[in-house]
Structures are given as C-alpha cells and as structure tokens.
Amino acid sequence: MEYLIHLAILFSIYAILGVSLNLVVGYAGLLSVTHAAFYGIGAYTTAILLTKTGVGFFGSMILGVIIVIALSSLIGIVLSKFKGDYYALGTFGFNTIIFAIFLNWQNLTMGPFGISGIPKPELLGINFANNFNFLILTLIFLGLIYFVSRFITKSPFGRVLKAIREDEKAIVVFGYNTPYFKITIFFISAAMAAVAGSLFASYLTFIDPSSFRLTESVFILVIIILGGLANLRGAILGALFLILLPEILRFVGFPPDIAAQMRQVVYGVILILVMLYRPQGLMGEYKL
C-alpha cells in the first residue's frame, strides 16, 4: 500500500509539472525545455529555508514562487525573441546554466552533497510523515493548479495564447502585445513548477542537483507530448503513464543482467510507436 501511495505522490507532483508545462508548450506553442530549472529552484528554496532557517514549508513555497516568478520573467523576456527550434535551444541553455549554479554555488546549495534532512510541512498538527496525509496535500495542490490552469485556458487570455500558437504574426496585426502574453504564461507556468519542487523536496527529504538537469525537463516534455498537448487531462494521463510504466516494467520478467537496459529499450520503442501511430498523444487536440 505504501508503494502505491508513494507512486501516487510522485504522480501528483509530475502531474503538476505536466499541467504547468502544457500551458506554455501546448497552449502557447512555445517549446520550453527548462521546466526542471524552476522545479529545482522551488525545491532548493524549500530545502534551504527549512534546514537553515525557521521559515516553514508554506512560507518557503511562497518565497520559492516569488523567486521563480522574478527569474522566469527575465528569462522569458530573453526567450521571447527566439523562434521555433531556437526557442527550445535557448531553454536548453538556461536549464544547463541553472543546473551549473545548483552544482557549483556550494555555499548556498551544498553543491554535489545535496541537502538532506528536509522536514515535512507543519500544519495544524497534522503528521505529514504519514505519506497518506502528504498525498492528500499534494492532491490538493494538484487540484488547485488544475483549476487555475483550466480557468486560464478557457479565458480570453487563453484564447490569445492559442492564437499565438496558431499564427503569431496574424494576431500581432490585431494589436496584441504578444511578448506580454508569452512572458506572462511562462512565469505562471514556472511558478507552478516551483510549487511542485517544494512538495518534492519535503517529500523526499533529500535533494541534489542531479534531479534538475536537462534530462528531467525532457522527461516532463515527453509526459505532455504523450498525454496530448493542449489538453490538461492529457497531461495528467501522461504523468500517470510515465510514472507507472517503469514500475510496471519492474515486474516483467527480464533476465537480471539485462533487465534494466531492456526497460530502456521498451521505453524508447514505445515513444517511437506512439509518435508513429498517435502523434497527437493520448488525448491531444493539438496535432503537434
């Protein structure tokens, strides 16, 4: 049972990451591959504040969100000048640079040692070391973020985003300040990732830079591509699938020396097959 609860917590965290990234990639059409960086900043803010100062979990989450909003706005401004594939490459760059900071600014982040002993949240005396309680907390945040995202996508703001995705030049002609929209959704998405980061840090009680590199951003991107871009439920389904898949494969009886590598082969082949036969993802409306 604990195993299932653990998987459910991981799933919820990644669902938050998927839903938030979908706002930028699926709705605004911006191929961002730096989500892990904001996830990481949220995680580190919580980790540092909870282990070195008296700030509580929720306080640290708010602070993490503030820091991420400031930083992602700056990054978003720079990125708004890039188009298409270059946008993606620019985000690769930012992720790498922020990862290097996690790794090398040792006075702040403890670098490769990571930060251990991160305490659980304190709220009304609820024992969050009990994973079931933590799961409820995570699900509450997932619910909030899901509804906020839904609200955004169904609002006029959301319609402008979709228009930017379909044909940015056209909508500029109508007088819309497209950079404003792009930067705004970018920092909103980043802020949500920071929330996921805070939850992750407190749940695992230990974080180190390795959880926030480029490969993690790619993982989150694959979640929403598989689940279906521009579909929030798709992002959740994608997270479910990608968290469950490696676990399911643990039970398939491959011979022990090649078991782990075989799982990678299966994972890669599944990606290819899904792209070949259902590229809009499981629930996508937006055919990539």
Added chain:
Amino acid sequence: MEIVPQLILNSIIAGAIYALIALGFNFIYGATKFFNLAHGVMAAISGYAVFYFAKTLGSNIYFAVIFGVALAGIVGYGLDKFIYLPLRKRKVSNMVLLVASLGAMTALQAVIAILFTSRFKTLSQNIGTQKLFEVLGGVITQTQLITILITVLILAGLVLLLYKTQFGKAVRAISDDEEVARIVGINTNKIIGRVFFIGSALAGLAGILIGFDTGIEPTMGLGLLLKGVIASIIGGVGNIYGGVLGAFLLGFVENFGIWKISGEWKDAIAFTLLIVFLIFRPRGIMNK
C-alpha cells in the same frame, strides 16, 4: 603566458571534434530541418563496432574503421527509412520527430549497453604511450593530429560534394525548399536517405576518433550532439563552413573561458555563448 600556446592547441583539438559532429548534423538538418536527437548515438555505434572488430576479434584496424563508419551510416539510413520518413510523409511537426528521435536514441543506447556493458572503453592499444608532437610551444598527440587533419579533409570533401556534384546540387535544392525541389522532379526521399547515411557516417567517424583519443561509452552521444548543435548555431545552421567555424569558436571560448573561470563551469560557458548568439545573432556568423 606559456600556457597560451597549449590552450590554443587544446581549443583546436576540441574544435575539430565538435566540427565533425557539426558537419554531420548540419548536413542532415539542412535537408530535413529537424533536430535529430539520435545523431549522437551514431558516434557510439561506430566506436563500438571498431571496438568489437579490432579489439575483440582482432581484425585489421582499417577494415574495422571502414566497417564502423559504414555501420553508423546504415543505422542512420535505417532510422530515416523506417521512422522519420513515414512521419514526414504524414506532415507531422518537428516536435513529433524530436520525440521519435529521443525514443530511437534511448533504445539504441540501451542495446549497445546490453551488448557491451556500460563500462568506459578505450580503442587505443597502448595506453598512455602515444606519440607526442611539439607544435608551436604546446604538445599534441598523434591521434589528435590525425583528428584535425581528418576534419579538414572531410570539410573539403563535403564542400566538393555539395558544390561539384549533381547529388550536392539536389541536396542544396532540398535545403532551400523541399516542396519546390520535389516539384522540380528531385526524388527528395531518396536523396534525404543518402544524406542521413553520409551525415550519420560522419558522426560515426567522430566517435571512432574520440574512441582512440579518450574512449567510448554507450551514452557518449548526447553530450557530443549538444556541443555540435551549439557549434552549428553560432556558426550558422545549414551552412557547411558555419558549422566548422562555430565549432572552433566554441572550442576557443570553452578552453580560454576555463582559464579564467574554474573548470566546473565549462558547460555553462558553452551554453551562455549559445544564448548570447541566439540573442544577438541567431542566424549565426556565416549566414546573412
């Protein structure tokens, strides 16, 4: 100041490797306009092929190299024929191709790991006793010298191919506009298939040279690819000379950069260079 000549040499050596990857990548990108994540794995494929034939089976080294390079070309060609081409026919977007290539990369790396284990291996026979040459106040090994020479030769060869052959003309036409090229009667799919063969073979060659210089491991491809891509972009995507120029520039910036800043920031420096170019000169140095 006596460090400077060696740093210059180091930059050239690094640049030569990046150039080989960039040449292959640029060649393929020019014709297909998509970011093939599996390009780096071709380097590993050739490296391991040579390892198997030359070291394990003991066959003649030149034969092993030729076979290794050809094998990478064949695999690249196969990926195009069975995965990328069907996807292109359905007019999917670049993101789908990107994810499909990610799947291919994951699966191929895992297969190599199954066959050869993940241990780092070196292709050279005598360890640490390479012939050294003193050049301009610095030291360079025989393998490194050969690498630089081969890069120059390949560049020359590709230029000849692109500008003095019918095939090259067709490739250039496709790079300009694939639709028009098809209308004019060029069998674009066949040409692109060959482009994949050549480009992948080039990556394979780079892998073999790296194998002799330092060594091979199944996951060596991605890091190489990213550097190759940075080189291509700063030099000018799709431009043959651009890739090489960008590669050497990257080599210089990295090596002189860590002269003044500590070694652990190397990757951050490379990506900062990329972002600077993306902001101020996204078309790269060579493109107008």
Added chain:
Amino acid sequence: MDKLTKWVIGIIGVIAVVVIGYFLSESTSKVSAEQIKIGVVAPMTGNLAFLGEGIRDAMLLAKQDLGSTQYAYELIFEDDQLDPKMTASAVNKLIGVNKVAAIVSFGSGPGNVVAPIAEQNKVVHFGIASDPNVAKGEFNFIHWTPPSEENKVFVEKLQSRGIKKLGVFESNQQGAAAAIADLKEKLKETDIEIVTNQVFNPGEKDFRSIISKAKNSGAEIYLLLAFSPELEVLAKQIKEAGINTPLTSIESFELSEQVDLFEGEWYVTAASPTGDFTSKFEVKTDKNPTLGAANAYDIFNLVVTAAEGFRGSTKPKPSQIANELTTIKDFNGVLGNLSVNEDGIVISKAVIRMIKDGKPVDIDN
C-alpha cells in the same frame, strides 16, 4: 473522447489493475518463514550502470560463496539510475511488495533518500556511501572507509616523503568533495600547501586545459580525486601533456581497467579487497571489481552474520538484525578486519599501496 482514446485508456486501466492485483497478491503470500530477503538499489542503467553491475555481481558472488545457513537469503535488485525519485520508488517497492528485511544502497544521494524511509518502515539499510548522515538512526548503517581515515594516512605519507606542494584534480561529486574538504582541514596543521585545485564535472572527457593551468603550479605530486572513467582519461591526458609528476589518489588505482597508467605510483585505499575476492570476481565476471563491489560483498555477509547470530526461536525481525549488527566486531571481511561502531558505521582502515608490475602491493611508510 474518440474510440481510439477510449481503447488506450482501457488498456492502461487493465494493465494497472493487473499489476496492482499481481503484487497485492504477491505481498500476502510469498515470504516464507525461513526466508530473508535483501533488496539492493543501484544504478543498473545509465552512465554508471557498470558500478551497479559490479555491486550486483559481488553480492551474487557472496551468496554463491555462502555455506549452509539457518535461513535462506534472497537477493532482489532494482535499478535507480542514481536518480533520487527512482531510488524512492525502488525502495518503496522492495519494502511494500517484496517485504525485504534489509536494503543495500549505493551512493550518498540515494543513501540519503533511503535512510528516512528505512527508519520509518523499520527495515535495515546499509549504504555504500561516504556521507555520515546516511547512517543516522538505529536502522541505518554505512560501509565505506570514511574520508578522515583515508586522509589521515594520506597526510602521513606526504609528510614522510617530504612533500610540501600538492596539486589537486577534483571531480565535482559527493565522494571527492567530502575527501577534499576533510583534507584541507587536516593540511591546516601542516606545512603542506595545495598549490592548485582544479575542479571538473563528472562526465567531462577533456581535461587538457585544466591540466595546462595546473602545469606551472610547482606541484610535487598530483592528487587525482576522480573515479572511473574520468580517472583514466585524466591520467592519460596528464601524461600526454608531457607531465611526469607523480600521481596519487585517495581511491583505488587498482580498480581501474587500465592499471598500467599508474605503474609505480602509490595511493591510499580502503583496505582493498583481498586478492582472493578480486580473483573470484574476475573468474565470475571477467572484469575487475568496481568501486563499492567489495563493500557490497561484505555487507551481504554482515547481514547474514547478524541474522544467523540472532538467538531466538523465529526468524529475526529487521530491528533484531539491526541490533545484532551493532554487536559485530572483528569481522573478517574482504576489506579487512571490520567492526560496526555505535553510529552504525563500519570502520575499515585505510592503507597505502603501490602499483608494481601492474599489480597492487602493500607498502609500508
């Protein structure tokens, strides 16, 4: 929702139900009264898979070498790719589904993730890690020669050779960083100076420029705080740069597949695996033991010893195994004479060795 989507969701649902059903049933039936399960979490895929493979092979070897015992020991291996969240998943699966009594982890990162989970679930946890935090709590143990032990021996050796200027190449990872931090502390009380300290990231293969930077520092010896594969490439490139300065390390040169690179060099190592272990390992796998493999072998035997040593009528619970473990002293492990101290740390000593004719030999100061 179109039909295809419904199908896909249906299939996922079915798979999920099957899996859940499978292991829910697994968990109620499969642990016999005579069986003790040991779970192992290590990287089995990714760049460092060779380390996980080495640990796996060492533990399977230990199981093979086991004579007759009161209980049957089963090993279950799970991949974590050294990724903290995967470590957590693997551990939860081992505890929840397989009902393991003990878990072995590799690396300080994963160790730190496993430690609180083990403590909470009352399962023994043995980490192959340098971070002492991993041993916090009554269920957590570490088997790794602490950096302070190794550095003590290292500094003595430097002093006995009259070395005053030390050059350091340091890999930007936990184990190396811990060693260098401790070393710097110890050197404060000596007249030995670190004249150059070059840091690089794991995964780097081009050390030429940092080597150039170090070249004119006047170092009398270079300390290579790196692990395979960076270690070999670094050593090779140092030689190619025409530098003939001696090299040394605070981890085993002898674990390298390219030992010839280090011919004639002395180094500090955790009391290295006895020749017996190394040759048995080579017979089984055709390769040298990797970092931590010998530790894994010892850990298996320590856990078995503790479980077998428990005087009780039924199979010992993990808490009882943990208790027994703390009483183990002077255990004859492949890493030498081992004792478990009250913090749950297995102290193994550090020694100086040298590579002579391609083989490690002990040398006295």
